[in-house]
Amino acid sequence: xxxxxxxxxxxxxxxxxxxxxxxxxxxxxxxxxxxxxxxxxxxxxxxxxxxxxxxxxxxxxxxxxxxxxxxxxxxxxxxxxxxxxxxxxxxxxxxxxxxxxxxxxxxxxxxxxxxxxxxxxxxxxxxxxxxxxxxxxxxxxxxxxxxxxxxxxxxxxxxxxxxxxxxxxxxxxxxxxxxxxxxxxxxxxxxxxxxxxxxxxxxxxxxxxxxxxxxxxxxxxxxxxxxxxxxxxxxxxxxxxxxxxxxxxxxxxxxxxxxxxxxxxxxxxxxxxxxxxxxxxxxxxxxxxxxxxxxxxxxxxxxxxxxxxxxxxxxxxxxxxxxxxxxxxxxxxxxxxxx
Numbered sequence: 001x002x003x004x005x006x007x008x009x010x011x012x013x014x015x016x017x018x019x020x021x022x023x024x025x026x027x028x029x030x031x032x033x034x035x036x037x038x039x040x041x042x043x044x045x046x047x048x049x050x051x052x053x054x055x056x057x058x059x060x061x062x063x064x065x066x067x068x069x070x071x072x073x074x075x076x077x078x079x080x081x082x083x084x085x086x087x088x089x090x091x092x093x094x095x096x097x098x099x100x101x102x103x104x105x106x107x108x109x110x111x112x113x114x115x116x117x118x119x120x121x122x123x124x125x126x127x128x129x130x131x132x133x134x135x136x137x138x139x140x141x142x143x144x145x146x147x148x149x150x151x152x153x154x155x156x157x158x159x160x161x162x163x164x165x166x167x168x169x170x171x172x173x174x175x176x177x178x179x180x181x182x183x184x185x186x187x188x189x190x191x192x193x194x195x196x197x198x199x200x201x202x203x204x205x206x207x208x209x210x211x212x213x214x215x216x217x218x219x220x221x222x223x224x225x226x227x228x229x230x231x232x233x234x235x236x237x238x239x240x241x242x243x244x245x246x247x248x249x250x251x252x253x254x255x256x257x258x259x260x261x262x263x264x265x266x267x268x269x270x271x272x273x274x275x276x277x278x279x280x281x282x283x284x285x286x287x288x289x290x291x292x293x294x295x296x297x298x299x300x301x302x303x304x305x306x307x308x309x310x311x312x313x314x315x316x317x318x319x320x321x322x323x324x325x326x327x328x329x330x331x332x333x334x335x336x337x338x339x
Contacts, residue, residue, distance in 0.1 A: 013138035014186025014337055015131075017077025017177035020305040021068035022054040022170075022292065032167050039163040045290075049268025053170025053293030055155045061095045063102055065173035066151040067109040069301075073147065073175035074110070076308075084177075085143035086116035088134050090126030090150040090297040092324075093157065094119060097207065106149065116143070123202075124264050124323025126150055126297030127174070128192060128331055131319075134178045135187040149175040152296035157204060159224045168267075169225075170293030174301025185314070185337025191247050191330045193239070198326035201231040236270050236322045241277045244320065247330045255279055258332070259315035260307070264322055265289040265299035274320075296323070311335040 029041035029051055045051055056065065066089060074081060087103045094102040103117035116137075122129040127150040134146040151173035158166045178187070203226055206217035213223055248255065261284055263271045268289055275285055286307055295302060300319050311317065313336040322328040 010139045011141055011180050012183050012186045012337065013135040013178050014181035015176045015304070015333060015335075016179045016181065016338055017073045017075070017079070018175065018301065018305045018308050019069045019072025019074075019076055020172065020174045020302045021065045021072070022172045023056040023060055023065065025055045025057060026052055027055050028052050029167065035160065037161070037163045037166070039167065044167045047269065048168060049287070049289045050167060050293045051290045054172060056153045056171040060153070062091050062093050062151045062153050062173070063095045063105045063109060065153070065171065066102065066106050066149045066175070069151065069173035069175040070106060070110055070147055070149050073177050077177040077179070079145060079177065081111050083145050084112050084115055084147050086134065086137060086146040087112065088118050088120055088130045088146065088148045090120045090122065090130040090148070091152055092121055092123050092126070092296065093153045102151070122297070122327050123325055124266060124294070124296045124299070125192075125321035125325065125327040125329045127300045128319060128321040128329030131176065131178065131187060131331060132190040132192055132329070135190070138178050138180060144179060146178045147175065148178060149173060150297035150301050152298055154225065154294075154296055157223070157225050159221055164229060165225055165227055168294045170295050172292060172295040172298045172302055174298045174305055176301055176304065180339060181337035182339060185334045187331055187333055189247055189251060189330065189332040191243065192327075193243060193329065194325050194327040195239070196325065198231070198235050199324075201228045201235060201326065202226070202324040233267070233270055235326055236266070236328075237273050237277075239326070239328050240274050240320065240322055243328060243330055244274070244278060244318070247332065251332065253316070253332075257316060258284060258318050259312065260317045261285050261320065262300055262303045262317060263287070263320045265292065265303065266294050266323065297321070
């Protein structure tokens with residue numbers, strides 16, 4: 001086929017730039033207690049690991065946060081906006097329910113023109129899905145530089161009278177630039193999974209084509225996040241432990257060979273459970289959930305930005321996402337290799 005003749009050898013695709021942005025307003029556990037909820041700082045932190053989160057005000061949207069994170073990632077990569085060939089935005093809280101996409105709005109904001117722009121919706125696993133997609137464009141030579149941004153403002157969709165849900169979520173954006181790196185570096189594995197049978201354990205009931213928003217849905221708060229906490233915990237750990245083990249086995253790696261395990265920052269108890277089951281050492285694990293809460297798909301790239309200066313050249317970093325859908329994903333990245 002003619003199309004096959006246009007495809008050259010696969011290229012190594014890796015992360016060459018990272019950036020993040022958080023809203024200005026910090027909300028501590030005590031601030032939530034002071035709202036009148038029947039809870040305490042100790043109750044929240046012991047069950048979740050969260051001490052603080054950042055909350056977007058009514059004038060700040062997902063694209064507002066994404067714009068700043070994107071510009072920082074582009075600057076960190078040492079390229080210009082005009083060097084971008086594509087934009088992928090992972091979000092479940094786009095500025096508009098249907099269209100235009102967050103990626104197209106971001107494209108306009110940062111001054112990119114006439115390039116590929118796409119939204120990915122995979123909830124808290126969205127960053128894994130997005131970098132898996134973006135890296136394929138680079139690997140096949142179809143694109144040179146792809147911007148991937150994960151952003152969510154879930155605080156706008158929580159019931160602030162529900163002590164089981166509202167302390168969990170914070171807002172934020174994280175971004176990376178994917179580009180060609182030295183052979184053997186970059187995104188080494190793409191392992192994505194889902195099981196829709198568990199869709200009801202974490203959902204927003206109303207607002208889609210199945211149940212368009214109406215006054216009854218608004219009065220019953222069906223446009224807000226509904227979560228069965230115990231079921232989410234049970235499902236997450238039951239999927240992650242065998243999935244991580246399978247990836248390590250497939251690529252003939254041991255737990256000890258992974259330099260850093262970067263989990264989606266949902267709940268410290270989930271992370272600690274998987275850590276103990278797999279025998280992950282304390283110094284192989286980096287968490288920042290205490291500072292930012294659960295920022296959904298943004299949590300992994302926010303960790304990458306926080307830790308970017310301490311990753312070693314050639315270090316194997318495992319990125320582990322899980323969340324609503326139910327969806328989960330594992331990527332192994334060999335850090336560095338910049339050409």
